[in-house]
Amino acid sequence: MLLERDDALEAVRATFDHVRTTGQGRFVVVGGEAGVGKTSLMRHLAGEWTDTATVLWGACDSLSTPRVFGPLSDIAAQVGGDVAEVLTTGAPREAVFRVTLHALTAAKRPTVVIIEDAHWADEATSDLLIFLRRRVETTSAMIVVTFRDGEVPADRPLRLVLDDSRVEAELRVQLRPLSLMAVTTMAQGRDVDPVSVHRITGGNPFFVSEVLATEETAVPRTVRHAVLARVSALPMTARSVLDAISIVPGRVEMWLLDRLADGPDQLRAVDECVTRGMLRSEGDGLAFCHELARLAVRDAVTPVRRRELHRRAVEALADPSTGAVDPSRVAHHAFEAGDADAVVLHAPRAAAQAARVGSHREAAMHLEHAVRYAGRLPTADQVELWRRLGIERATLAEFEQAVAAYDTAADLCRSSDDVLREAELLARLSAVHLMTGHQVQALALTERAVAMLEPLGETPELAFAIMSRSAQHMLARELADAEVWGQRAIEMAQRLDVRDTLCRALVQSGVALLMAGDDAGHVRILQGMEIAREEGLNDVVGLGYSQIGSGGGEVRRYDIALPALEAGLAYSLDHELDSQGLYVRSWLARCYLEQGRLREASDHCAALLRDPRLAGISRTVTVTVAGRLRARRGDPGVWEALDEGLALARQNGHLQRLWPAAVARAEAAWLAGHLESEVTLLEDTYRLADSVAYPWAVGELGDWLARAGHRPVSIEPAAEPFRWVLDGQRARAAAWWQSIGCQFEAGVALVDSDDVRDVSAALSIFDALESPTAARLAANRLRQLGARVPRGPNAATRRTPAGLTSRELEVVALLAEGMRNAEIAERLVISTKTVDHHVSSLLTKLGARSRQAAAATASRLGLVGDLGVAPSKDGEVSR
Amino acid sequence: MPRYVIERTFPDGLNFPTGAEGRNVASKVAATNISEGVNWVHSYVSDDDRSTFCVYDAPSPEAIRSVAERNGLPVDRITEVRVLDPHLYGA
Numbered sequence: 001m002l003l004e005r006d007d008a009l010e011a012v013r014a015t016f017d018h019v020r021t022t023g024q025g026r027f028v029v030v031g032g033e034a035g036v037g038k039t040s041l042m043r044h045l046a047g048e049w050t051d052t053a054t055v056l057w058g059a060c061d062s063l064s065t066p067r068v069f070g071p072l073s074d075i076a077a078q079v080g081g082d083v084a085e086v087l088t089t090g091a092p093r094e095a096v097f098r099v100t101l102h103a104l105t106a107a108k109r110p111t112v113v114i115i116e117d118a119h120w121a122d123e124a125t126s127d128l129l130i131f132l133r134r135r136v137e138t139t140s141a142m143i144v145v146t147f148r149d150g151e152v153p154a155d156r157p158l159r160l161v162l163d164d165s166r167v168e169a170e171l172r173v174q175l176r177p178l179s180l181m182a183v184t185t186m187a188q189g190r191d192v193d194p195v196s197v198h199r200i201t202g203g204n205p206f207f208v209s210e211v212l213a214t215e216e217t218a219v220p221r222t223v224r225h226a227v228l229a230r231v232s233a234l235p236m237t238a239r240s241v242l243d244a245i246s247i248v249p250g251r252v253e254m255w256l257l258d259r260l261a262d263g264p265d266q267l268r269a270v271d272e273c274v275t276r277g278m279l280r281s282e283g284d285g286l287a288f289c290h291e292l293a294r295l296a297v298r299d300a301v302t303p304v305r306r307r308e309l310h311r312r313a314v315e316a317l318a319d320p321s322t323g324a325v326d327p328s329r330v331a332h333h334a335f336e337a338g339d340a341d342a343v344v345l346h347a348p349r350a351a352a353q354a355a356r357v358g359s360h361r362e363a364a365m366h367l368e369h370a371v372r373y374a375g376r377l378p379t380a381d382q383v384e385l386w387r388r389l390g391i392e393r394a395t396l397a398e399f400e401q402a403v404a405a406y407d408t409a410a411d412l413c414r415s416s417d418d419v420l421r422e423a424e425l426l427a428r429l430s431a432v433h434l435m436t437g438h439q440v441q442a443l444a445l446t447e448r449a450v451a452m453l454e455p456l457g458e459t460p461e462l463a464f465a466i467m468s469r470s471a472q473h474m475l476a477r478e479l480a481d482a483e484v485w486g487q488r489a490i491e492m493a494q495r496l497d498v499r500d501t502l503c504r505a506l507v508q509s510g511v512a513l514l515m516a517g518d519d520a521g522h523v524r525i526l527q528g529m530e531i532a533r534e535e536g537l538n539d540v541v542g543l544g545y546s547q548i549g550s551g552g553g554e555v556r557r558y559d560i561a562l563p564a565l566e567a568g569l570a571y572s573l574d575h576e577l578d579s580q581g582l583y584v585r586s587w588l589a590r591c592y593l594e595q596g597r598l599r600e601a602s603d604h605c606a607a608l609l610r611d612p613r614l615a616g617i618s619r620t621v622t623v624t625v626a627g628r629l630r631a632r633r634g635d636p637g638v639w640e641a642l643d644e645g646l647a648l649a650r651q652n653g654h655l656q657r658l659w660p661a662a663v664a665r666a667e668a669a670w671l672a673g674h675l676e677s678e679v680t681l682l683e684d685t686y687r688l689a690d691s692v693a694y695p696w697a698v699g700e701l702g703d704w705l706a707r708a709g710h711r712p713v714s715i716e717p718a719a720e721p722f723r724w725v726l727d728g729q730r731a732r733a734a735a736w737w738q739s740i741g742c743q744f745e746a747g748v749a750l751v752d753s754d755d756v757r758d759v760s761a762a763l764s765i766f767d768a769l770e771s772p773t774a775a776r777l778a779a780n781r782l783r784q785l786g787a788r789v790p791r792g793p794n795a796a797t798r799r800t801p802a803g804l805t806s807r808e809l810e811v812v813a814l815l816a817e818g819m820r821n822a823e824i825a826e827r828l829v830i831s832t833k834t835v836d837h838h839v840s841s842l843l844t845k846l847g848a849r850s851r852q853a854a855a856a857t858a859s860r861l862g863l864v865g866d867l868g869v870a871p872s873k874d875g876e877v878s879r
Numbered sequence: 880m881p882r883y884v885i886e887r888t889f890p891d892g893l894n895f896p897t898g899a900e901g902r903n904v905a906s907k908v909a910a911t912n913i914s915e916g917v918n919w920v921h922s923y924v925s926d927d928d929r930s931t932f933c934v935y936d937a938p939s940p941e942a943i944r945s946v947a948e949r950n951g952l953p954v955d956r957i958t959e960v961r962v963l964d965p966h967l968y969g970a
Contacts, residue, residue, distance in 0.1 A: 599944075599948060602941045602944050602945060603941070603945050603948075605939070605941040606915060606938075606939055606941035606942040606944075606945045607915075609938060609939050609941065609942075610915070610916055610938055610939075610942070626939070626941065629941070630940060633940075634956070635940040635944075635957050636881075636883070636940055636957060636958060636959035637881070637939065637940055637959060807948055807951075808951060834949060837907075837949070837950075837951065838951060841951035844894075845891070
């Protein structure tokens with residue numbers, strides 16, 4: 001009997017019916033505190049669906065380190081087939097994702113997949129859920145995820161799934177504790193005071209049922225007391241077998257129970273536990289009826305007994321004759337048993353298994369356990385463990401821990417004269433120091449690595465170290481050095497045929513050439529990406545897109561940058577390259593801003609700022625773009641964003657971050673009338689740019705300094721449009737900016753002119769871009785010159801006489817060409833539903849009864865046809 | 880989450896529907912808003928139906944503009960605000 005769950009049951013039933021009748025999949029999230037009845041709810045519903053659907057159960061475990069793809073393994077055991085195969089063969093995670101998706105899409109009957117306790121999900125499962133959620137509508141499955149709110153840290157990607165809600169495609173159910181009325185109903189016929197029960201239990205259904213199951217009249221203070229009170233009523237043998245089962249999270253297989261129990265008496269006692277409702281049978285094993293009960297029992301087992309039980313578990317689980325050995329299960333019990341030999345044997349295997357499918361959090365935890373006991377191992381093995389731990393920590397962006405691990409490994413190498421290994425570690429340490437803004441240290445480490453390796457002749461390690469050095473020079477915009485070392489790396493990698501290092505060297509040295517204005521660099525990057533594709537090095541392919549986009553964008557080559565960024569975004573989504581995707585997307589926002597495509601820039605910023613994973617360089621780029629966008633539009637939050645951008649840029653320390661931060665602040669300060677406040681920062685950053693003679697940085701920074709009345713002495717390396725303004729050729733500069741689509745920059749070049757025509761042109765530009773702050777500056781300048789200021793566009797006429805938004809203008813233009821809504825949706829890369837909405841809004845605003853009438857009215861008002869409104873491509877990648 | 884006031888101008892009047900249709904429109908707007916973490920608190924509409932002042936809770940000004948575009952609503956100006964309530968002072 002489920003009390004006070006009618007609404008929840010109805011909602012989930014309705015969703016299931018939708019899936020069953022339309023064949024269109026749905027995602028359901030069920031949240032609530034522990035013991036509130038999430039499992040009971042789903043079990044109740046599953047019972048209703050046995051004839052119409054395939055119901056599959058998977059549970060995330062509360063192991064100290066969860067099993068990789070834990071719930072999927074449970075499901076694979078139920079369905080077998082491709083899903084089981086892809087897991088046992090240890091295929092890469094993309095294969096696992098695709099096979100699972102296919103199984104859910106191709107199933108003959110509707111499928112209900114229930115994943116329990118998602119707050120414990122391992123990284124691979126978490127990513128699988130995100131992957132499936134994006135694509136659920138193409139499946140014929142209802143995917144239900146249960147979790148305990150408040151138990152998922154804010155920075156986990158899974159929070160996106162659990163917090164975010166796209167109302168149309170998802171059902172979110174929140175289960176609440178029971179009311180006093182419900183507790184009273186449950187307590188009927190029992191000699192307990194319902195008010196006391198309700199007060200102590202808080203209405204928690206599990207707690208209430210435990211309390212009512214005891215024979216006592218005094219209400220236990222906590223869940224733990226309630227459970228233990230129940231257990232104490234059982235005979236000794238039953239209590240012993242419960243202890244044994246309690247040390248295993250989740251399900252205990254019968255064969256495992258055989259090895260944990262003390263003898264046949266205990267095994268027989270299992271039946272009584274099941275009858276009394278403490279255990280239930282699950283497949284080929286047993287489990288506690290509730291996790292809370294298991295924990296209460298487990299914590300009451302004496303430490304000595306617990307270790308003994310864990311030891312038996314290790315023996316049983318590590319024995320290959322009982323079935324395939326699951327290293328993460330063995331490692332868990334080995335750690336709990338304090339069994340050093342077992343930990344050192346199984347934890348590294350568990351780590352390798354996790355790392356292979358991208359579960360870096362779990363891999364790191366296993367390695368932490370392993371290094372705890374590693375002292376007994378030979379030095380080389382210890383080095384390997386610390387090295388792998390460093391790699392996992394670096395992947396997780398936990399840089400301090402990564403440095404500590406690499407340092408320990410390097411020290412051990414030194415003590416055993418392992419030069420090759422030590423040099424490789426120095427190269428890795430160097431990369432980490434780069435991420436934390438310690439460029440000087442990073443370069444020193446790379447130089448040392450190269451120096452150590454050169455006497456040993458040409459090795460893959462030396463090629464890698466030289467490639468790192470080239471990349472570091474590129475990051476610092478020391479472009480000539482980047483090319484010299486890049487060439488060395490390419491040639492050595494070719495001779496040694498180390499393709500991984502080769503394609504990286506091609507990409508990283510290629511982008512340096514591109515930044516130096518040489519298109520051969522673009523070709524070289526594409527070459528590198530080709531090799532990376534052949535070698536299946538997805539992250540290097542992604543890096544290629546991102547370098548063309550950011551390197552090209554930085555030198556105003558929007559013609560190659562924008563397509564690469566759009567392609568890169570799609571690529572990173574398809575290949576689950578999360579942090580690369582965020583970086584590419586942040587550069588898309590930047591390029592769209594610079595190209596005057598404010599809506600696209602703004603939409604990307606909005607989405608990025610909501611993503612909990614936005615950090616590091618992606619965050620630096622995004623907040624700086626957002627700040628600049630807000631300043632131009634007159635929106636709030638300008639300095640909040642720009643201050644954060646500067647702080648992040650300083651942490652990073654590279655010119656490529658400090659320069660955009662400085663100029664964005666300069667522009668915003670100029671628009672607000674206090675440019676002088678940014679002079680010091682501009683000068684410091686200018687010096688940095690000048691030290692590497694980087695034309696675009698020197699130009700832009702010098703231009704702002706001149707505007708502030710602090711024109712630099714020498715502007716020799718400045719890029720052309722900036723040099724022209726500094727030489728007084730404003731119109732020439734403006735024309736050039738307009739030819740590459742940078743309207744705002746054209747306006748900035750013109751607005752300080754003494755010529756009224758220039759300033760009027762600037763005013764028109766700023767009005768068209770809807771930048772009231774810049775328009776105000778231009779209007780003031782016109783007044784200074786004694787010219788008349790034309791009346792500015794008011795809210796109504798700034799768009800159109802009919803008050804259509806820019807998007808509606810695009811839609812009506814396509815409508816007038818005779819396109820149907822689906823075609824319009826495809827052209828604008830938005831959903832048909834959104835187009836429907838725009839069309840109905842259009843009809844209302846134009847006072848039209850039909851599409852034809854709307855098109856005719858729009859044409860009459862001059863909104864289409866002659867004005868040649870060209871729809872711009874929406875920057876968002878559709879699902 | 881910050882609170883914002885959005886000023887909008889409707890040259891031909893807002894003409895917000897009443898009754899069931901109004902409820903329909905309001906929930907569509909709310910649904911679009913939720914998808915970007917935006918919450919429409921309430922709006923003040925001028926007597927001539929041409930200006931509105933809409934109070935919103937949103938994660939960023941960009942989110943506000945994004946949902947405005949999707950909902951087909953104009954945005955003239957966005958201001959971030961703090962709530963000042965005389966009742967808090969016992970007045």
